[in-house]
Amino acid sequence: MADLLWLIPALPFLGAVLLVLFGTKLPRTVAGLVGVGSVGISALVTIILGMDFLATRPAFYQQEVWQWFSVAGFSPSIGFHLDALSLVFIFVITFVGFLIHLYSTAYMADEADFSRFFACMNLFVGSMLVLVMADNLLLLYLGWEGVGLCSYLLIGFWYKEPANGYAARKAFIITRVGDTAMAIGLFMLFQLFGTLNIQSILSDAPQVWPVGAEGALLVALLLLGGAVGKSGQLPLQTWLPDAMAGPTPVSALIHAATMVTAGVYLITRMFVIFELAPVAQLTVAIIGAVTLLIAGFSALTQYDLKRVLAYSTISQIGYMFLALGVGAWSAGIFHFMIHAFFKALLFLCAGAIILALHHEQDMRKMGGLRHKMPVVFWTFLIGAASLAALPIITAGFYSKDQILWYALAGENGNIWLYAAGLAGAFLTSIYTFRMVFLTFYGESKTHLEHPPGRRITIPLIILAVLSLVGGFIELPHNFGHVVLFSDLLAPVLPGISASEVLAANEWLFQLLAAVVSLGGVFVAYLFYIKSPHLLHSLERSPAAMRLHRFWFSGWGFDALYDNLLVRPYVFFSNLNKRDIIDSFYTGLARMAEGFHVIFSQTQSGMLRNYVMGIVVGAIMILTISLLL
Amino acid sequence: MSTASMEAALLLAGILFMLGLLSVLIRRNIIFMLISVEIMLNAAGLAFIVAGTRWVQPDGQVMFIFILTMAAAEVSVGLALIMQIYHQLKTLDSDAANVMKG
Amino acid sequence: MELTFYIAAAVAILSTIMVITRYNMIHALLYLVVSFMSVSVVFFTLGAPFMAALEIIIYAGAIVVLIIFVIMMLNMTKEDIQREKEWLKPSVWVGPAMLSAILLAELVHILTTSNPAQTEALVAVDAKLVGLALFGPYLLGVQLCGILLMAGIVGAYHLGRQKKKVIHRFLQERSAAA
Numbered sequence: 055m056a057d058l059l060w061l062i063p064a065l066p067f068l069g070a071v072l073l074v075l076f077g078t079k080l081p082r083t084v085a086g087l088v089g090v091g092s093v094g095i096s097a098l099v100t101i102i103l104g105m106d107f108l109a110t111r112p113a114f115y116q117q118e119v120w121q122w123f124s125v126a127g128f129s130p131s132i133g134f135h136l137d138a139l140s141l142v143f144i145f146v147i148t149f150v151g152f153l154i155h156l157y158s159t160a161y162m163a164d165e166a167d168f169s170r171f172f173a174c175m176n177l178f179v180g181s182m183l184v185l186v187m188a189d190n191l192l193l194l195y196l197g198w199e200g201v202g203l204c205s206y207l208l209i210g211f212w213y214k215e216p217a218n219g220y221a222a223r224k225a226f227i228i229t230r231v232g233d234t235a236m237a238i239g240l241f242m243l244f245q246l247f248g249t250l251n252i253q254s255i256l257s258d259a260p261q262v263w264p265v266g267a268e269g270a271l272l273v274a275l276l277l278l279g280g281a282v283g284k285s286g287q288l289p290l291q292t293w294l295p296d297a298m299a300g301p302t303p304v305s306a307l308i309h310a311a312t313m314v315t316a317g318v319y320l321i322t323r324m325f326v327i328f329e330l331a332p333v334a335q336l337t338v339a340i341i342g343a344v345t346l347l348i349a350g351f352s353a354l355t356q357y358d359l360k361r362v363l364a365y366s367t368i369s370q371i372g373y374m375f376l377a378l379g380v381g382a383w384s385a386g387i388f389h390f391m392i393h394a395f396f397k398a399l400l401f402l403c404a405g406a407i408i409l410a411l412h413h414e415q416d417m418r419k420m421g422g423l424r425h426k427m428p429v430v431f432w433t434f435l436i437g438a439a440s441l442a443a444l445p446i447i448t449a450g451f452y453s454k455d456q457i458l459w460y461a462l463a464g465e466n467g468n469i470w471l472y473a474a475g476l477a478g479a480f481l482t483s484i485y486t487f488r489m490v491f492l493t494f495y496g497e498s499k500t501h502l503e504h505p506p507g508r509r510i511t512i513p514l515i516i517l518a519v520l521s522l523v524g525g526f527i528e529l530p531h532n533f534g535h536v537v538l539f540s541d542l543l544a545p546v547l548p549g550i551s552a553s554e555v556l557a558a559n560e561w562l563f564q565l566l567a568a569v570v571s572l573g574g575v576f577v578a579y580l581f582y583i584k585s586p587h588l589l590h591s592l593e594r595s596p597a598a599m600r601l602h603r604f605w606f607s608g609w610g611f612d613a614l615y616d617n618l619l620v621r622p623y624v625f626f627s628n629l630n631k632r633d634i635i636d637s638f639y640t641g642l643a644r645m646a647e648g649f650h651v652i653f654s655q656t657q658s659g660m661l662r663n664y665v666m667g668i669v670v671g672a673i674m675i676l677t678i679s680l681l682l
Numbered sequence: 683m684s685t686a687s688m689e690a691a692l693l694l695a696g697i698l699f700m701l702g703l704l705s706v707l708i709r710r711n712i713i714f715m716l717i718s719v720e721i722m723l724n725a726a727g728l729a730f731i732v733a734g735t736r737w738v739q740p741d742g743q744v745m746f747i748f749i750l751t752m753a754a755a756e757v758s759v760g761l762a763l764i765m766q767i768y769h770q771l772k773t774l775d776s777d778a779a780n781v782m783k784g
Numbered sequence: 785m786e787l788t789f790y791i792a793a794a795v796a797i798l799s800t801i802m803v804i805t806r807y808n809m810i811h812a813l814l815y816l817v818v819s820f821m822s823v824s825v826v827f828f829t830l831g832a833p834f835m836a837a838l839e840i841i842i843y844a845g846a847i848v849v850l851i852i853f854v855i856m857m858l859n860m861t862k863e864d865i866q867r868e869k870e871w872l873k874p875s876v877w878v879g880p881a882m883l884s885a886i887l888l889a890e891l892v893h894i895l896t897t898s899n900p901a902q903t904e905a906l907v908a909v910d911a912k913l914v915g916l917a918l919f920g921p922y923l924l925g926v927q928l929c930g931i932l933l934m935a936g937i938v939g940a941y942h943l944g945r946q947k948k949k950v951i952h953r954f955l956q957e958r959s960a961a962a
Contacts, residue, residue, distance in 0.1 A: 659780020661715070665706050669883050676890050689895050691830060694793045696891040698800055698823070700884040705804035707880030710871045713809060713855065717816060721800060724843060728823060735830045740909050740917035743835050744925070747918065750842050751929040755936030757847050761854045762943035768858055769946070775871075 056115040058099055059134040062144060063187060065096040066180035070173045077169025086159040089172030093155050093179050097148035104141055113137065113545055116189065130250055135189035139546045142387055143186040143319055146394045150311040151179045153513035157402050158303040160509035161409060165301075171211060175307065178204035182312035186319055191240050191250040194320075198236070198284070201313050202229050208308075209300040221299035228293040232283015236320075239276030242269070256326045263330050274327050274334035277320060278341075285317030285371045288345040292611045294368055295352075298360040302405030305360060309367040310398035318374045318390055322383055325547060329381070335466065339379020343461075343474035346372030348609050350481030354488070355605040358415045359404050362489050365608075366441060367397060369478060373457050376475060380467045382460035383547035384540040389453040391539075392440070392524050396450060399437035399517035406430045406506040406514070407493065417489065422498030429511045431494050433518040438490050440521040442483035442575060445568035449525030454479060455567050456530065459560065464550050476570055483574025491582040530564065691732040698725035712767065712776045716760050723753045785829050792825035807868040809855050813848055820844040831908030 069092025077085055107115070118133035136144070155175060162171050181200025188194035203226075210222030240250065246262060246269065247255050263270040281287070286294035294314070298305055308314060321328060321338060328335045346369040353365035370393045377386030407423065407430060408415055424431045440450035458479065462472035506514075528539040540549065581589045592598050604610060656663070702721030709715050727746040734742015764774070771778050799818040806812035820843040827836035918926055 659777075661712075661776040661779070662707060662710070666880075666883070669703065669707065669880075669887070673883065673886055673890070676887070680890060680893070690789070690793070691826065692895055693892065694796065694826065696888055696895075697797055698819075700888045700891075701797070701800045701804055703887070704877075704880050704884040707883070708804075708872065708876050711809075711868055713851065713858075714812065714868075717803065717809075717812060717851065720843070720847060721803065721816070721819070724820065724823060724839075727839075728826065731827055731830055731832050731835055734909060735832060738909060740913040743832055743909060743914045744917050744922050746832075746835055747838070747914075748925055748929060750838060751933060754842060754847060755932050757850055758936045758940040759943065761850060762940040765854065765857070766943055774858070774864075 056117045056136075058103055059115055059117040059136055059187065060119050061099050062096050062103070062148065063134075063180050063183035065092045065099070066176040066183065068092060070176035070180060073169045073173035073176065077173055080169060082163075082168050085169040085172060089169075089176055090152070090155040090159060092176055093148060093152045096179070096183070097152040100144050100148045103136070104145055107136070107138075107141055108542075118189070122193070127248070128244070128250075130190045130192040132193060133189040134187040135253065136187060137546050138542045138544075139319075139322060139387065140186050142391055142543070143315070144183055146315075146391055147179060147182050147186065147311045150394050150398045150517070151182075151307060153516060154303050154306050154311065154398060154402065155179075157306075157405070157510055157513045158301075160507050161303050161405055162301065167211070171208075171301070174204055174207045174211070175304070178208065178307060178312055182316070185316055188252070190252060191243065191255075194252070194323075195237070195240060198280070198316060198320075199233065201284070201316060202226060202233065205229070205297070205308055205313050208304040209297045211300050211304065215299075218299040221293075221296040225293040225297050228290050229283045232280045232290055235276045235283070236280025239273050239280065242273050242276065246273075252323060256324070259326045259330060265330055266332060267330060270327055270330040271334050274324075274331040275337065277324055277327070278334060278338060281317030281320045282341065283317070284320075285314045285375070286368050287317065287341050287371060287375060288348065289611070291345060291349070291368050292608065292615065295361050295364045295608060298358070298364050302360065302401060302408055305364070306398045306401035306405070309364070309401060310394040314367060314371055315374075315390055315394070318371065318378065318386060321375075321378050322387060322547065325378075325383055328378075329548075332466070335379055335381065337379070338375050339461075339466065339471055342372045342375025342377075342379055343471050343478075344372075345369070346376065346478040347474055347481070350478050350485065351605045352608045353485040354481060355602050357417050359407065359417050359420070359489065359493065360401075360415055362417075362485060363397070363400055363404060366400075366482065366485065367393075369482060370397065370441070373454060373475065373478070376461055376471060377457040380461050380464045380471065380550075381548075382457060382464055382550045384543040384549070385453070385456040385460055387543060387547070388528055388539050389457055392449045392453040392521070395517055395524050396437045396440035396521040399433060399514060399521055400441065402510070402514055402517065403430050403434035403437060406510050407434075409510075410505060417492040420493045421496035422494070424494040426498070427505065429514065430506060433511075433514040434494070435490060436518040436521055438486045442486040443479060443567070443571045444483075444575070445564075445571065447522060449521055449523070451568070451571070452525035452528060452530070455564055456528070458567055459530070459563060460550055462563065463560075476567065479567060480570045480574045483571045484578050487575045487578035488582055491578060495583060530560065688732055688736045692729060695725045695729040695732065698722075698728065710776055711774050712764055712779075713774060715776060716757065716764065719760075720753060720757070723749055723756075789826060789829040792822045792829065795819075796822035796826065805872075807865050807872065809860060810852065813852055813855075817844045817848055820848070833908075834911035834914060 069088050072088050072092075073080075073085060080088070103115070114135055114137035116133070116135050118131045120132050122130045122132050155172070158171070158175065162168055165171060178201065181197045181204055183197070185194055185197030185201060188197060206222045206226040209225050210219045212218050213222075243255060244250055247258055249255065259270070283290045297308060300308075328338065349365045349368035349372060353362050353369065356362045356365060370389070374386045374389050374393070377383075377389060406427070407420065410423075410427060410430075411420065414420065436448070440448040442448075443451040443454040445451050458472060458475045461467045461475050462469065527536060529536040581592075593602070607613065656667075699722050702718045702725060705718035705721065706715050709718060727749045730742040730745040730749065732742070734740065734745070767779055768774060796819050799815045799822060802815040803812045803819060806815065820839055824836040824839035824844075827833070827839060
């Protein structure tokens with residue numbers, strides 16, 4: 055079975071290569087078939103492999119395809135390592151990725167650059183698969199950068215609009231900041247361990263470092279820097295809302311299946327190092343908690359449907375970071391999986407709405423779509439309920455509740471992290487249902503262009519079902535006690551125990567979470583359906599207006615970075631406009647030019663002069679050799 | 683067989699070479715320049731023969747044969763070039779062929 | 785034999801001087817033949833009779849005749865000789881003569897100082913040894929010479945061909961205007 059491993063990333067790459075080489079010559083249906091089919095077959099292989107994995111339960115599958123290179127004792131391989139953690143990721147990437155591809159064939163049907171789109175998408179999926187299946191950190195880094203490249207290509211897909219190119223560059227450059235930190239971390243790891251093989255680093259690390267060692271802290275923080283950049287966490291989150299410039303399926307892919315979850319994967323994969331550095335792990339938790347609050351507040355104020363979803367992704371990844379930070383590894387991964395389902399669902403629904411309304415993204419101009427697009431409405435409602443973690447029925451409730459519970463009762467949890475998480479849950483459910491009410495309720499303001507076709511609704515329905523039932527594979531132990539998911543991950547990731555005192559009252563906290571989430575829905579209902587005048591009066595107060603503006607701009611991070619980094623840089627570059635160092639090289643060039651003028655005088659075309667030159671040279675050489 | 687010293691023979695080669703060189707330097711007529719080059723090549727061949735005889739080795743004479751071959755090829759190509767120059771420029775003045783000056 | 789060598793050497797030098805001072809090309813070439821012949825005598829006295837024969841056949845025979853043919857094709861006239869005289873002003877001689885003298889002086893210096901005089905008798909190297917060496921260790925050189933001659937033939941044919949002069953009509957117009 056392990057022999058099949060290479061097929062999973064190879065198929066999307068093959069699709070990408072085919073589309074790049076022959077894309078413009080292929081008819082649309084064939085190009086779409088190649089794009090969707092490659093990911094689809096990859097998903098099929100994943101499912102076959104996953105069935106086998108679940109049946110036989112090996113520790114891992116390992117396949118070394120070939121040795122990449124060998125330099126001075128450093129010989130990384132192109133090798134794949136599949137354990138339960140990677141299995142969850144590749145399942146989500148290929149399966150959700152496949153649904154998004156399928157959806158894209160309808161969404162992008164009228165696009166001129168149809169094959170370029172699918173080539174990039176395939177490359178994206180392939181890079182992400184390499185990232186999560188790599189058995190060494192260098193190959194992981196290759197996938198990591200590949201993902202960064204594809205995000206650049208896809209965010210700037212409609213490159214004729216300068217704003218999109220700007221957003222793509224922003225995403226690329228900001229994630230590059232994190233990538234640099236990560237690269238330095240990898241250098242340190244290689245220097246210490248002499249290898250970048252993940253498994254040997256994980257097994258050697260406890261011998262090299264005692265708990266709390268400075269080296270571990272430094273490496274963990276550097277890796278965290280990379281994770282933060284890719285996952286759009288504080289302080290490198292500013293690229294993610296702007297990344298909405300790309301086509302909606304791209305947003306779905308970036309936010310659900312690939313890219314932003316790479317950071318979560320990296321931290322989980324290198325969990326041993328983070329456990330050896332409790333300070334770094336606490337940092338992860340704090341970053342997660344702060345990010346989820348900041349993004350939640352920002353999401354409240356956005357009018358652009360996709361930007362709300364973007365901020366909600368930042369916020370939900372914040373939850374995952376919070377879970378990883380308190381050591382609830384499997385809870386974080388569980389939330390990742392559920393989030394992939396409902397966030398892909400929400401984005402695809404948003405895409406369907408945007409497409410139907412002829413690329414209108416402003417929620418204030420939507421409304422009353424409930425009866426016009428029933429399938430989209432119901433699936434969007436399910437996704438929103440899952441995002442808002444409505445109790446009992448949705449998968450989001452189970453995954454988020456688990457995180458909140460361990461944030462409080464876990465070994466590393468405390469009341470502040472819990473409070474932040476709970477407040478975040480409240481915000482989440484407000485902004486989610488604000489979105490639902492603004493979009494689907496109220497009076498209709500726009501004309502429906504074209505209703506969604508079957509290739510759009512089928513992925514929506516599948517994802518909606520998963521968003522509902524996905525949670526039932528992991529139920530809290532006082533409520534059904536199903537632990538299929540954490541059992542699967544148990545051989546890879548350490549479990550977490552809750553404190554005994556609180557465990558007795560777990561139902562109380564679950565009730566609290568449920569009340570908070572329903573309360574959020576009620577607040578949204580109050581402001582946007584029942585009595586909109588409350589909102590208007592609130593909007594009129596100057597303090598609220600200022601706060602609104604502040605949150606709307608994403609807590610002013612863009613302006614902050616602009617003032618702190620971009621302006622001084624531009625200032626200094628203006629100072630050095632006539633590059634000082636360059637003048638040296640210009641001088642060299644001038645000198646060469648001067649000599650050229652002088653020596654070209656000697657090219658008189660007179661044969662005798664040339665002969666004279668030869669003779670003089672011969673005399674000089676002979677004289678020198680005689681004198682020496 | 684002979685008692686002529688090697689130095690004398692080499693000196694002869696040197697003098698012939700210098701005369702050829704002098705002629706190349708002073709002449710403007712391109713055919714004369716070619717003739718002078720022939721003198722120089724001949725002098726070089728003489729030096730090889732002298733050296734070969736001095737050490738009783740055939741290598742010097744082998745080299746002379748190579749020089750001879752080279753001179754023959756050079757003259758044939760050189761004369762062809764001279765004819766082209768003459769047809770193009772209507773003169774044998776080597777200084778007239780300075781179109782490629784820098 | 786020694787006397788023969790010195791006489792031949794003197795003739796060679798003298799005739800070469802005559803070559804480089806002539807204004808008439810044909811005269812110069814005739815002196816060149818004399819020069820080659822005297823060098824061939826020098827070869828003979830140095831014990832290289834085969835080379836002496838080759839010198840006469842190829843240098844004096846083939847090469848000089850070739851040059852003469854070309855000169856005949858070029859139709860030299862009295863004016864050309866006159867112009868040659870103008871070009872060879874005494875002032876032209878000064879610089880090159882000094883350079884050559886310096887070079888010769890250095891050569892003489894090397895010859896007289898570097899090597900202690902070894903006045904062994906020169907022994908003849910007969911043609912058989914040369915032949916064995918040519919087709920033994922120098923086989924590659926012989927083949928390269930063959931290629932060189934081939935290239936010479938092709939080059940001479942290509943360059944010497946009289947092409948019909950094709951001047952572009954625009955160029956013609958411009959030269960007419962000028």
